[in-house]
Amino acid sequence: MSDFMQQVLDSAATGSPPWLQDWQRAGRQRWQASTLPGRKTEQWKYTSLQGLQQRFVAANSGDVELSAAGVALPQLGGPRLVFVNGFYSPAQSSLESLPPGASLVRFSDADDQQAKRIRAHLGLATGRDEPLFTALNEAAMSDGVFLDIAPGASLAEPIHVVWVSANQGEAFSVTQRLLVLCGESSSASVIEHFAGGAGGQRSFTNGVTELLLQAGATLCHYRLHLEQEAALHIGRVQARLATGATLNSFHLALGSELKRIDLVVDYCGEGAHCELNGVYLPRGTEHVDYHTCIEHRVPNCTSSETFRGIVGDSATAVFNGRIHIHRDAQKTRAQLNNRNLLTSTQAEVNTKPELEIYADDVQCAHGATVAQLDELALHYLRSRGVSRAAGEVMLSFGFINEVIESIRCEALRDYLQPMLAARFARDPALVGQVA
């Protein structure tokens, strides 16, 4: 067992509720019996875990002034729950506006009734045969967040859950867990937001999110990875869709030294629909890896997946889009599209659509492209007086803006668009032209 594997266990915070300790034991056993996957494992072929071979200690405190740490959190309208270095931050959180029909509670703060509901649902989406890092998540899980939407409830404002990595000195590790339960015919939005301050603080976050959509539920889910380069993250989102449920899930990742996100959507009832969209933007020497898996187990469901990446400098990106249509999943309509833009000759992307189809009456389309900026489009912009640099910014931003435009939450779109436009601008003066 490597140092890393022991360390993250040692650094796991203690003091979890007694009912969670069974979980921790099982995860610990599974984690300790495993070894870290290497590049020969297909799932990890393009993503190295070398960066984990260093010391990560427990985060010591979340008592950090965010503005001093260079973190500015947006106000997106709804209730907000903020964790700093894994610690709940009451000062940054605002739960007053939580509407009726929604309960948002930390595992450590759950009453008996809530704890019972958490126990009944936690792990339903991740399943028993859990991946290694989910085992680690459970082994080290001392707390988590439970969002419980009552049947029939309809939430107008998004619920914003933020995890901030701020300076504390030594490299630290954090375990993040979110459980969302959408009751029958409910409708809600949740924004998972990972933020980091400037200053190169090293951290490792292991995140697992479960989304359980009961019959007819609709959930808009957003997962934003806006941390800085030294924030390593291995994360997983597992969704389970019951009959007639609709999931809109949007993902955004700026790069970091190591960023690996697995997204799994499990169809458990007929007539369900999922729209899965994402954007990744590594640059420098950063790395982003999205592994997505759509499990069409039942008939008459649809899925639509669009991921776009812009990879700059000598950054690398990985996109693996798996669609698994089981034998019973007749009349499935599945669509997958991944487009990549390389803005440097040193940039690298590894993209792989992976279709496994056992039903015979399905429609399944997929496409993956890797390209550079369209020279003719750039010429067109320049022929109107726009400089080459400004034109490149407009085209790069335009490429991802098509996906950003699909975000239904207007406040979130308004937050992201200028931020992303600025990311592509070499000259801040150009930002106003495209935002």
Added chain:
Amino acid sequence: MLKIENLHAGVDGTDILRGLNLEVKPGEVHAIMGPNGSGKSTLGHVLAGRPGYTVTAGSATLLGQDLLQLETEERARLGLFLAFQYPVEIPGVSNMEFLKAAVDAHREQRGQAPIDAVSFMKQARETCKVVDLDPAFLKRGVNEGFSGGEKKRNELMQMILLEPRLAILDETDSGLDIDALQVVARGVNAMRSSERAFVLVTHYQRLLDYIEPDHVHVLADGRIVRSGDKSLALELEARGYAWLEDEVA
């Protein structure tokens, strides 16, 4: 204003323009006609600096400046405008943002601050009316999903907003119905001034019924083989190009 001397240019090593001479003075409207493949569109591409086109000999100056030494955007800011025969679709970049970026780039050239968004919006909406384009198109991606006619109107709108010194319209009339053709003609005629010149590249005499040219040239085999007044266009309409090619040969 525009002076082209003995211009040789082509694409991928193939010479398309072979010794083209043309002088356009302020206030003039020139029409360039000619059979398919004679080099009409190449002329516009070379002047605008399109990638892939190379000049092997000759010169082209605009307002006394050597066009061929300038970057595409510098040519535009100097006052050159090319209305594309096939305007490019750019999804994700809103037409409005694109137009404002273009206008601001021209303002910067003149030492002016960027136009404020509200004034620009007003100006863009008014221009939409002039070119008969629904203002909803301002919010769409640049030319994204526009019909052929809508793309041409959008080109015209850019021309009006950018107020070029020399505008080259590359087959802007192709594929337009008669109403759209009149919109283009009205736009050009309204912009005619003693300070500004136009080069209309066209296949058809029809456009010249609405925009009266001062000079008509026939381009064949990469050179101007005949120049005349507007009656030349009528003659071409009646007789085709073959007689000219015979004469040249």
